[in-house]
Amino acid sequence: MNVKHFIEDKLLVFEISEEIDHHTSERIRKRADYEIQRFMPRKVIFDLEKVNFMDSAGIGLIIGRYKTANDFGGNLELANVNHKLKRIFEMSGILKIIPIIDNYSNEQTG
Amino acid sequence: MKNIKNEMKMEFSSKSANEAFARISVAAFASQLDPTIEEIADIKTSVSEAVTNAIIHAYPNKDGIVKVKALLYDEEIEIEISDTGEGIENIEEAKTPLYTTKGNLERSGMGFTIMENFMDELKVESIVGLGTKITMNKKINKNKALENTY
Numbered sequence: 098m099n100v101k102h103f104i105e106d107k108l109l110v111f112e113i114s115e116e117i118d119h120h121t122s123e124r125i126r127k128r129a130d131y132e133i134q135r136f137m138p139r140k141v142i143f144d145l146e147k148v149n150f151m152d153s154a155g156i157g158l159i160i161g162r163y164k165t166a167n168d169f170g171g172n173l174e175l176a177n178v179n180h181k182l183k184r185i186f187e188m189s190g191i192l193k194i195i196p197i198i199d200n201y202s203n204e205q206t207g
Numbered sequence: 208m209k210n211i212k213n214e215m216k217m218e219f220s221s222k223s224a225n226e227a228f229a230r231i232s233v234a235a236f237a238s239q240l241d242p243t244i245e246e247i248a249d250i251k252t253s254v255s256e257a258v259t260n261a262i263i264h265a266y267p268n269k270d271g272i273v274k275v276k277a278l279l280y281d282e283e284i285e286i287e288i289s290d291t292g293e294g295i296e297n298i299e300e301a302k303t304p305l306y307t308t309k310g311n312l313e314r315s316g317m318g319f320t321i322m323e324n325f326m327d328e329l330k331v332e333s334i335v336g337l338g339t340k341i342t343m344n345k346k347i348n349k350n351k352a353l354e355n356t357y
Contacts, residue, residue, distance in 0.1 A: 119259045119314075120223035126313065150230075150248075152255040153321055157313035181248055188324065189305070189317050 098125055100132050107139035107171075110201070116150035122158045133165050141166040142201055146177035155182070156189045163195055174198050213239060213279040221262040221271045221290070229275055230254040236277050237284050240347040249325035250284065250345060256318040257288040257341045263309055265292025265339060285344045294335040302331070 099112040111129055115121050133141060143159065145151075159175065166173045175197045178186065186192050215236050219225045230251040237250050254275070261273045276287040295301050302323070307316035323329050326343040333339040 116227060118223075118226050118255055119263065119312075120226050122313070150251060150255075152252050152259070153315045153317040154259070154313075156315035156317055160315065161313045181245075185252070185317075185321065188320055189315055 098128060100128070102132070102136055102138070107136075108142065108201075109133065109136050109138035109140070109171075110142045110144055112144045112147065114147040117148055117155040117158060118150070118152050119154045122154040126158055126161060129162050130165050133162070133169055133171070137169045138166070138171045141171055141173045142176050142198070143173070144176045144201075145179075145182055148179075148182060151182050151185060153185065153189075155185065156191060159186070159195060160191055163191075174201075176201055209280045209283070211278055211280060214277070216274070216276045218272050218274045221266045221273050221292075223259075223262055225273070226255055226258050226262065229258045229273070233275065233277055233286060237279070237347070240279055240282070240284060241349060242347045246345065246347055250286070253322045253325045253343055253345075254286060254288070256322050257286075257343070260318055260341075261288060261290040261292065261339070263312065263314070264295070265290035267293070282349055283344055283346050285342065287340060287342050289338060289340040291338040294337055294339055295331070295333040296335055298331050298333060 098114065101110040101112065109132060113125065141162065143162070163173045173195055175195060178197050217232060219228065233254045234247050234251045237247065258273060265271060271290060271292050274289045278285040300306055302319040304320045305316040307314045322343060326345045328344040330342040331339070
């Protein structure tokens with residue numbers, strides 16, 4: 098997992114590159130919560146472009162970070178969600194509250 | 208009567224690191240049926256859900272053994288995942304979408320829903336105190352070009 102923080106935009110991006118299951122999600126959760134508490138971003142983006150496997154642990158991971166982001170005054174979005182991941186998110190209904198965005202590079206004004 | 212083409216069995220400790228091992232092993236075995244990438248992804252996800260359930264729910268406070276068996280038929284795979292752990296008191300409740308007893312672990316309660324959606328058949332047998340057995344089947348159609356060229 099790669100963490101990018103854009104101070105000007107109060108944006109925190111997590112680029113996930115590992116498979117997301119019950120085993121790996123615990124480590125991702127700890128790191129993400131630490132970074133959110135540290136930077137208190139206005140927006141958190143989970144970039145899932147490099148995720149080639151995700152099971153239902155991903156749903157819990159995203160809902161949990163959505164709550165953390167909210168607790169610290171920010172919101173959360175998902176980026177680069179392929180159709181396999183989208184199918185799993187859709188089943189849980191979380192896309193009603195968490196938006197999927199196509200691109201966030203234009204937000205990185207630096 | 209379905210004709211069994213191949214069969215494999217494996218067992219491992221209920222450690223979360225084995226979730227990836229289990230799904231990758233079953234996917235590799237299933238590849239003999241020449242599934243699509245989509246079908247392999249469905250199998251991997253379903254195995255991951257069932258094995259994770261065994262690790263978290265069957266053996267919450269100790270290590271136990273998780274068994275995985277897979278049978279290949281002509282155009283179908285059957286996967287059996289079993290444990291000798293705590294068992295499920297109310298299977299219907301456990302299968303309800305978003306129902307979880309492990310919210311503290313950020314479990315979403317979507318495991319059975321995913322298995323039901325990604326596989327063609329799902330059977331759950333459980334006896335409290337004795338363990339749980341999940342049997343799931345998926346059709347793998349071989350109406351793909353250039354078969355049996357050997």
